[in-house]
Amino acid sequence: MNVDDYQAEAADTMQFDKHDDKALSIVILGLNGEVGGLSTEYKKKMRDGDSYVIFRQKILEELGDIIWYLTSIATIQNISLSEVLEYNLKKIQERWADPRAALTLGLGVEFLDDGYEETEQFPREFVAEFKEGTDKKGKICVDVYVNGNKFGDQIRDNHYEDDYYRYHDLFHFSYVTVFGWSPVVRALMDKKRRSNEKVNEIEDGGRAIVIDEAISALVFEHARNHSFYEGVNTIDEQLLQTIKLLTRHLEINKITPRQWEQAILTGFEAWRRMRKEKVGRVICNLHEKTMFFEKLL
Template identity: 40%
Template sequence: MDFNTYQQAALKTVQASLETEEATMVAILGLAGETGGVATAYKKQLRDGPAHQASKALIREELGDVLWYLAVLADRFGLDLDNIAAANLTKVADRWRPTPAGEFVDFDGDFPPDEQLPRTGTITFRLETDAAGRQVSRTSFDGAPFGDPLTDASFIDDWYRFHDVFHLAYAAVLGWSPVVRSLMKRKRRSNPAIDEAEDGGRAIAIEEGISAMVFAYASDHSNLEGIRTLDQGLLTTVTGMVGLLEVSVRRAADWQKAIITGFDVWRRLVADGGGTVEFDRDQQSLTVR
């Protein structure tokens, strides 16, 4: 039985003759009550164990009652269960299922090689002391300088000097990073519109803003040590910030993977005082060597 068939059949069994507002409230309270019924059935199963022979049938009955109220509520709001179910699967996939490799949109595959992000490479992060006595991070990609030497630019020693690894993680996992394009001089200048809107100053500022925001979040969450799931609110903010850019087609799950990948490498660099990282866009990975 499909959802729409079930919903239409369920609506024929509605008994109460109430005004719309009252009927909606009855359905909401009924849903809350039946959800509690599922919890009660499961409690009995936990309490009685094998002795509770009817637990599966009881839980099925309670879940059926939940489904009935969902069908009624959907109708009250002019919705149908089939569309609700489809929309929910799309939402869940965006949050929890990274884009499969075969479905990944290549943002620069049709551009000249010198305007494409690298496919693979070796990045070296090396600490040095500058003329002012400050500790700086000097980065190279396949032996060529990668940006300027960086300090933490802060009164607090928080190792933000290694933050370029976050941009490299976005490039590797998402196939996107206006910052990396700028630092490696790989902006897509053959298409002026793309160059301005996707690789220009505004896109770079958005990416730097994301990097700083996520770094602040991570600072309050053990630098993501042992954390594999990020708060939905953080991911919603990130995807909202890039809503007008090409990377908006990436899922929240892709961003979660990119952020966690970047911090996994960043923590190793901090612990080792620098190091060498293998970049692989085909494998969507950064690996400390």
């Protein structure tokens, strides 16, 4: 049965005016009740086991009622049921599709800086080396080198506790590796796209750099409460949607939650190794979207 045909026929069975101010409240409360009914039927199945022979019939009935109320909500809001289903499929495909399969980033290019001169492109392969030591005041710090060149200033934790945030450039490198984005890395590698004034200002400028750093700090605080993602394969949807919200006006607005998840987990895998070893390097390959950690002897 065509879902929009179902929606039209279901609307004819409403026993209230869909334009009434109370209509939406009626169907939402009705939906809540039907979900409770579904839970009740499942409870009976758990209690009675195979002797509850009408379980399938009851589930069929409860699911139908739930669909009716869901459809009614869409009708009241002037949304077609097919639009709801298409939107949901797109959302879950973006969330769970293989991130390596979407090489074009939805933009018709493999990398965001394709078409620019090499001096304005991320190197497609690079090695980032981390060396821990102490500064002139005796504080623990890290020096980072990319392909043998000094990368930014010495980094400290800037925290009351020793939390190893000094290795957080690994997170920026993971964003570069998985989907070719990090205004922080682009600036410190001197790869800003100055040939395009608007791109240089908006995509590679100060505001984008702040967002890049904010994402790193935000995710780090979330990871702190989840064992820094050790043994974790999925990240909370709310966090991923917050990142999408922060970047919705930037060129990476088409990056899927699944790609963000891969980048974050890739970065933290390297970070946990670096925290343990204190020195090491990561070998980054943008074509393969891989970042491998190597211990330095």
